[in-house]
Every structure is written in structure tokens, then in C-alpha cells.
Amino acid sequence: MSGKAxxxxxxxxxxxxxxxxxxxxxxxxxxKAQVQAPADEYAKLLGKGAKKSAGLPTxxxxxxxxxxxxxxxxYDRGSNDKGIGIQLAHSLARVGAGYALAIxxxxxxxxxIGMSPILYRALNPFIQLMKPISxxxxxxxxxxxxxxxxxxxxxxxxxxxVWPMLINTAFGVASVRRDWLDVTRTLxxxxxRKAFAVILPAAAPTIVxxxxxxxxxxxxxxxxxxxxxxxTGIGYFVWNEWxxxxxxxxxxxxxxxxxxxxxxxxxxxxxQAAVTYVE
Amino acid sequence: MSFLxxxxxxxxxxxxxxxxRVDFTIERGEFVCIIGHSGCGKTTxxxxxxxxxxxxxxxxxxxxxxxxxPSLERGxxxxxHALMPWLTAMSNIAFAVRSRWPHWNxxxxxxxxxxxxxxxxxxxxxxxxxxELSGGMKxxxxxxxxxxxxPKMLLLDEPFGALDALTRGTIQDELLRICEAxxxxxxxxxxDVDEAILLADRxxxxxxxxxxCVAEIVENPIPKPRDRHxxxxxxHYYRVRNHLxxxxxxxxxxxxxxxxxxxxxxxxxxxxxxxxH
Numbered sequence: 001m002s003g004k005a006x007x008x009x010x011x012x013x014x015x016x017x018x019x020x021x022x023x024x025x026x027x028x029x030x031x032k033a034q035v036q037a038p039a040d041e042y043a044k045l046l047g048k049g050a051k052k053s054a055g056l057p058t059x060x061x062x063x064x065x066x067x068x069x070x071x072x073x074x075y076d077r078g079s080n081d082k083g084i085g086i087q088l089a090h091s092l093a094r095v096g097a098g099y100a101l102a103i104x105x106x107x108x109x110x111x112x113i114g115m116s117p118i119l120y121r122a123l124n125p126f127i128q129l130m131k132p133i134s135x136x137x138x139x140x141x142x143x144x145x146x147x148x149x150x151x152x153x154x155x156x157x158x159x160x161x162v163w164p165m166l167i168n169t170a171f172g173v174a175s176v177r178r179d180w181l182d183v184t185r186t187l188x189x190x191x192x193r194k195a196f197a198v199i200l201p202a203a204a205p206t207i208v209x210x211x212x213x214x215x216x217x218x219x220x221x222x223x224x225x226x227x228x229x230x231x232t233g234i235g236y237f238v239w240n241e242w243x244x245x246x247x248x249x250x251x252x253x254x255x256x257x258x259x260x261x262x263x264x265x266x267x268x269x270x271x272q273a274a275v276t277y278v279e
Numbered sequence: 280m281s282f283l284x285x286x287x288x289x290x291x292x293x294x295x296x297x298x299x300r301v302d303f304t305i306e307r308g309e310f311v312c313i314i315g316h317s318g319c320g321k322t323t324x325x326x327x328x329x330x331x332x333x334x335x336x337x338x339x340x341x342x343x344x345x346x347x348x349p350s351l352e353r354g355x356x357x358x359x360h361a362l363m364p365w366l367t368a369m370s371n372i373a374f375a376v377r378s379r380w381p382h383w384n385x386x387x388x389x390x391x392x393x394x395x396x397x398x399x400x401x402x403x404x405x406x407x408x409x410x411e412l413s414g415g416m417k418x419x420x421x422x423x424x425x426x427x428x429x430p431k432m433l434l435l436d437e438p439f440g441a442l443d444a445l446t447r448g449t450i451q452d453e454l455l456r457i458c459e460a461x462x463x464x465x466x467x468x469x470x471d472v473d474e475a476i477l478l479a480d481r482x483x484x485x486x487x488x489x490x491x492c493v494a495e496i497v498e499n500p501i502p503k504p505r506d507r508h509x510x511x512x513x514x515h516y517y518r519v520r521n522h523l524x525x526x527x528x529x530x531x532x533x534x535x536x537x538x539x540x541x542x543x544x545x546x547x548x549x550x551x552x553x554x555x556h
Contacts, residue, residue: 182355185349186331186355279410
């Protein structure tokens with residue numbers, strides 16, 4: 001099978017899977033024949049008379065909700081009712097700030113660690129200890145010291161993004177091929193030029209791989225962090241809709257989180273492709 | 280006084296002596312090849328000449344100055360070509376050119392690089408990355424990069440070892456032509472006896488390691504210019520070839536065991552072999 005035919009077949013199969021999934025979903029959530037309500041009064045008390053659907057939505061209800069959200073994503077009607085676009089912007093701003101700070105710290109510092117075998121070995125135990133700690137475990141300390149929930153969120157993103165980047169940068173820099181360094185030595189290349197013209201491009205694929213791992217973790221963590229600190233953001237939106245018992249909105253938010261995460265990964269993937277070289 | 284003087288050079292790792300009492304000179308414009316079995320320390324000697332490695336004992340004087348550390352005065356062609364894979368052929372050469380002449384502008388660098396690319400026969404492949412080049416083409420870029428800085432001396436570490444016979448012949452011809460045109464001083468490691476006879480003015484023969492030394496220095500009796508296609512018709516050719524092959528299969532071991540040579544006397548003086556008569 002040629003490459004083009006193969007991708008066509010894969011696409012068709014994807015659509016088929018989606019169709020089967022939607023069909024099962026539709027059948028599973030289709031409204032059952034209503035049991036006759038005992039009395040109107042009683043039904044009203046239970047909220048059955050209200051239009052709001054309880055339980056899991058049908059695909060059609062989800063599509064309708066999605067359309068409403070996407071039609072007006074930027075409205076702001078007080079602290080508990082903001083458009084999905086505004087919530088996303090808050091989350092992305094926190095991730096962007098924490099992630100950028102992590103790059104600014106991890107890449108230069110990882111560079112130094114990678115250049116010095118002694119520093120590498122001296123700091124490695126600390127990094128290995130810090131790496132597996134759930135970033136949310138830092139939240140109380142962040143809230144206590146920073147005393148601002150929004151900045152604490154940024155700090156949590158920073159602390160979870162920093163380790164993969166630090167480790168990968170140090171590893172990438174430490175494993176630059178000896179041959180290339182020998183070339184720079186015989187050419188009497190100055191240290192700064194060596195760092196930027198040889199070591200950085202040589203280690204770039206490893207560094208960007210670390211960045212890609214980090215953005216994935218950061219996007220996972222922001223949802224949990226915002227559920228915890230509240231206020232704004234897509235994580236808070238999910239929690240708020242759960243409190244409203246509006247599962248349609250929760251499922252819509254889950255889809256949005258997935259799509260945004262995919263886009264973030266795709267962007268760093270593009271960067272990765274740009275700096276990767278074939279030996 | 281010779282252009283390059285190597286005096287009583289030795290390299291030891293703990294109690295193990297790789298080579299010792301290595302003594303030789305190279306004249307300006309001379310092409311010297313070094314032959315020996317693996318493990319005799321040829322590459323270490325070349326790295327010491329390049330300044331990338333330090334000897335355990337001995338001195339090294341080039342052009343009346345002691346060699347201490349790497350320098351732009353010596354260009355190195357590495358065994359594994361050592362091109363930077365994220366740069367094109369042209370940029371790899373330009374990297375060296377900018378190191379040599381930092382004040383040059385873009386056009387000067389470009390013109391100089393193009394000249395070298397044309398010289399090694401890579402015209403048209405300037406903007407290809409190493410991964411898109413064949414083994415022979417990569418090594419040509421490596422040679423062009425080493426020539427680009429106009430070094431006083433060129434060091435080649437078995438540059439054609441990984442190439443097929445046909446490509447190797449073509450690049451040998453080119454190297455011969457370039458070296459004759461530029462009167463470049465060259466020190467080259469090779470495993471190939473025919474390559475040494477074709478290229479070298481003198482051939483250093485190293486005994487087996489450990490405890491290796493330069494046992495014989497053979498002066499190539501075949502006059503220049505030499506031609507790869509007719510060199511085997513030269514009356515001296517088979518005498519030189521047999522002498523070198525005999526050394527590799529036979530005498531290199533006997534020098535190591537002390538059966539031949541004046542072991543124990545420092546510095547050892549390599550036997551000068553003249554096969555003209």
C-alpha cells in the first residue's frame with residue numbers, strides 16, 4: 001500500500017471509530033421513556049420540571065452547549081460566570097509565565113551544569129529528589145510565602161516545568177560529541193562562540209525534547225492547580241461546573257483542555273523538528 | 280634547523296608505556312606518512328602534534344616555537360570527518376574561516392570558502408548538509424576545512440580509512456595535486472602501504488605497542504610527480520612496497536621484542552632506510 005493510500009485508510013478508520021463512539025454514546029444517553037411523575041408538585045420539588053438536563057448529556061446536547069460557548073467565548077458576567085475564552089486565557093497566561101520563567105532558569109543553569117562534570121554529579125542527587133515531587137505538594141508553601149493564589153499557580157507551573165528542561169539541557173550539553181569540541185579547540189574558538197555556535201545547536205534537540213515534556217506536564221498541572229486555588233482558569237471552570245452539576249459543560253471543558261494541550265505540543269514539536277539534525 | 284622537531288617523545292598511562300623515545304623531524308613542504316599497527320600510538324602522536332593531547336615526556340618544536348596546546352597554525356583532518364551536522368558544507372568551512380580571520384566580512388568569507396569548495400571538487404554541493412553527502416564528499420569537506428585556515432602544517436588522521444577503493448583513489452589524487460600546488464607540510468597517518476608510497480616523501484614505521492617507537496624511516500625513492508596509474512612501473516616501487524609490507528608483517532614485532540634495533544639506549548635513533556640502490 002502506498003503512503004497516500006495508507007493515510008487515507010487510516011483517516012477513514014479514524015472517522016469510523018468516531019462514528020461508532022458517538023453512536024454508543026447516543027444510545028447510552030438517549031432519554032428513557034419517562035416514568036409518569038407521581039405529582040407535579042413533587043416533580044417540581046425534585047427539579048424535574050426544570051429544563052436543565054441532569055446526568056450525562058447526549059452528543060446533541062454537548063454540541064449545542066459547545067456552540068453556545070464558542071459563539072460568545074469572551075463574555076464576563078461576574079466572578080462565577082466568564083466565557084470559556086477568558087478562562088482559557090487565564091490558564092494560558094499562567095502556564096506561559098511559569099513556563100517562560102522555567103526556560104530562563106533551566107536552560108542557562110543546565111548549560112553550566114552540563115559544562116562541569118563536578119557540578120553535574122554534585123547537583124544530580126538534588127535534581128533526582130525534586131523531580132518526582134508532585135508540583136501541587138508545593139502549593140501550601142507557595143501560598144504561604146507568596147500570599148497570592150494566582151502567582152502561586154505560576155510558581156507551581158515553574159516548578160513542574162523546570163526539572164525536565166534542566167536535566168535535558170545538562171545532559172545534552174554534557175554529551176556533545178568530543179570531535180566537535182576538538183574542532184573548536186584546533187580552531188582556537190573563543191568560549192562564548194563555542195557555547196552559542198557549537199554546543200547550543202548540538203544540544204538543541206535534547207533541550208527541546210525537555211521543553212516538550214515540560215509543556216505537557218505544565219498543561220496537566222494547571223488544571224489541577226486552578227481547581228485548588230480557584231478564581232479563574234479552565235481548571236476552575238471545570239470545578240465550578242461540577243458544583244453546578246452541569247456535566248455538559250464539564251465534558252465540553254475536557255475537550256477544550258485536550259485540544260489546547262494538543263496545540264501546545266504541536267507547536268513545540270515544530271520547534272523540535274526545526275532544531276533536529278541528522279548525523 | 281628543521282621545521283618540525285620531535286624529540287624523545289613518550290606517552291604513558293600509569294605503568295603502561297604506549298610509545299617512548301620517538302624522535303623525528305619534518306622539513307618545510309615535506310609530506311610524511313606514519314604507518315604502524317593499531318595500538319602503537321599513531322593517533323596519540325598526531326593528537327600531540329595537534330595540541331589536543333599532551334606527551335608524558337619529550338619536546339615538540341614547530342617553526343622555532345614550542346607546541347603548547349591547539350593552534351590555528353596546524354589544521355587537522357579528523358578520522359571521522361567531525362563535520363557539524365546542522366551546518367551545510369559551506370558553513371562548516373566558513374566556521375573555520377571566521378575563526379582564522381574574524382574581521383573578514385561576509386563576502387570575503389564566502390569567496391574564500393567557494394575557492395576551497397571548488398578546489399576539492401564539491402562545486403554544486405555547497406548547500407548540502409553532511410547527512411546528504413557521501414562518505415567521500417564529507418571527507419573532502421573536512422580536507423577543505425583544514426586547508427581553509429592556511430595552516431603551516433596539515434595533520435591527517437587516516438582520512439581515507441572509511442572510503443571505498445575507487446573514491447579513495449580519486450581523493451588521493453586530489454590531495455596530491457593540492458599539496459604539490461600549495462607546498463603544504465603534511466603529517467598523515469595511514470594503514471595503506473600504497474597510499475604512503477604514492478603520497479609521502481618519507482615514511483615513518485612504528486613498531487608494535489606497547490613500548491612502541493619509530494623504528495625505521497624510509498625515504499621514498501620514487502621521484503615526484505607521482506602518478507597513481509603508472510607508479511607501479513617504477514623500478515623502485517616493489518622494493519619499497521616489499522620493504523614496508525615486510526616491516527608490518529614481520530619486523531614490527533621483532534623491534535618490539537628488542538630483537539632488532541638498539542633498545543634501551545635513549546633516545547633511540549630510527550634506522551634511516553634508503554632504497555635507491
